[in-house]
Amino acid sequence: MCATCGCGEDEARVTLVDGADPPEHEHPHGHEHPHPHPGAVLDARTHTLELEVAVLARNDETAGRNRAWLTGRGITAVNLMSSPGAGKTTLLERTIRDLGRPVSVIEGDQETVFDAARIRAAGARAVQVNTGAGCHLDASMVERALAALRPEPGSLLVVENVGNLVCPALFDLGEARKVVVISVTEGDDKPLKYPHMFAAADLVVLNKTDLLPYVEFDPERLVRDARQVNPDVQVLPVSARTGANVQDWYDWLG
Numbered sequence: 001m002c003a004t005c006g007c008g009e010d011e012a013r014v015t016l017v018d019g020a021d022p023p024e025h026e027h028p029h030g031h032e033h034p035h036p037h038p039g040a041v042l043d044a045r046t047h048t049l050e051l052e053v054a055v056l057a058r059n060d061e062t063a064g065r066n067r068a069w070l071t072g073r074g075i076t077a078v079n080l081m082s083s084p085g086a087g088k089t090t091l092l093e094r095t096i097r098d099l100g101r102p103v104s105v106i107e108g109d110q111e112t113v114f115d116a117a118r119i120r121a122a123g124a125r126a127v128q129v130n131t132g133a134g135c136h137l138d139a140s141m142v143e144r145a146l147a148a149l150r151p152e153p154g155s156l157l158v159v160e161n162v163g164n165l166v167c168p169a170l171f172d173l174g175e176a177r178k179v180v181v182i183s184v185t186e187g188d189d190k191p192l193k194y195p196h197m198f199a200a201a202d203l204v205v206l207n208k209t210d211l212l213p214y215v216e217f218d219p220e221r222l223v224r225d226a227r228q229v230n231p232d233v234q235v236l237p238v239s240a241r242t243g244a245n246v247q248d249w250y251d252w253l254g
């Protein structure tokens, strides 16, 4: 769970969406998560901070195992993060169709297997992780998803995180690189409002540029503010809908 916002991992469900017969796997775990209670404010704060450190330490341990597993098989893992609806799945569908190399996908959403079904229809293997009340993926969810997905050695693995610009930035999943997708309909002020996400990113993809004529969005401000929190970060403007500039994204993926 995420101690910052109190979301839980306990009801996370992993579903392999793979052809006509998607097997359902349940991997509940029995241990209890401590949680802070309202009461003496100072005590609660100390408690929350200790809990957060413990949660993140446990997460980082699992992320290290994921990273070793992935690199041992020559699998490049990319963690795709954004607000809900920025266009992560649309960009992935196009990427799978265009890239010409095996891609497998771990889809994170609170509910439904919609996105994994879209990825599957685009021609890639996909596993859906439903986080229930949780607002981000953590390393243990990815560990379980990898066991179901079994991505092939040398492939590209993309993790589509739960749409949320806040706590996904805190959780190392064992990925090689983190990407933030921001769309022009969200406003150009996001890097300074959600600095942790932009600071953590290896790349910012600016999506829905086909809509620039219709919205107030200053791409230069986006670049300037993203670099204020992350001085060397690269910003790639694309349209997942029309395919404009997506070649730059494919080149970056390698």
Ligand SMILES: Nc1nc2c(ncn2[C@@H]2O[C@H](COP(=O)(O)OP(=O)(O)OP(=O)(O)O)[C@@H](O)[C@H]2O)c(=O)[nH]1
Pocket (backbone or CB within 6 Å): 082, 083, 084, 085, 086, 087, 088, 089, 090, 091, 109, 115, 162, 163, 207, 208, 209, 210, 211, 238, 239, 240, 241, 242
């Ligand atoms: N005009 C335009 N629309 C886009 C573009 N990319 C995605 N969309 C639309 O934006 C909406 C959301 O796209 P998704 O790909 O589902 O977004 P997402 O980030 O995967 O959403 P969540 O998984 O819910 O967080 C859909 O209606 C897409 O068709 C784009 O480049 N241009």
Ligand SMILES: [Zn+2]
Pocket (backbone or CB within 6 Å): 001, 002, 003, 004, 005, 006, 007, 135, 136, 167
């Ligand atoms: Zn949280």
Ligand SMILES: [Zn+2]
Pocket (backbone or CB within 6 Å): 088, 089, 090, 115, 160
């Ligand atoms: Zn999606």
Ligand SMILES: [Zn+2]
Pocket (backbone or CB within 6 Å): 002, 005, 007, 134, 135, 136, 167, 168
């Ligand atoms: Zn969260």
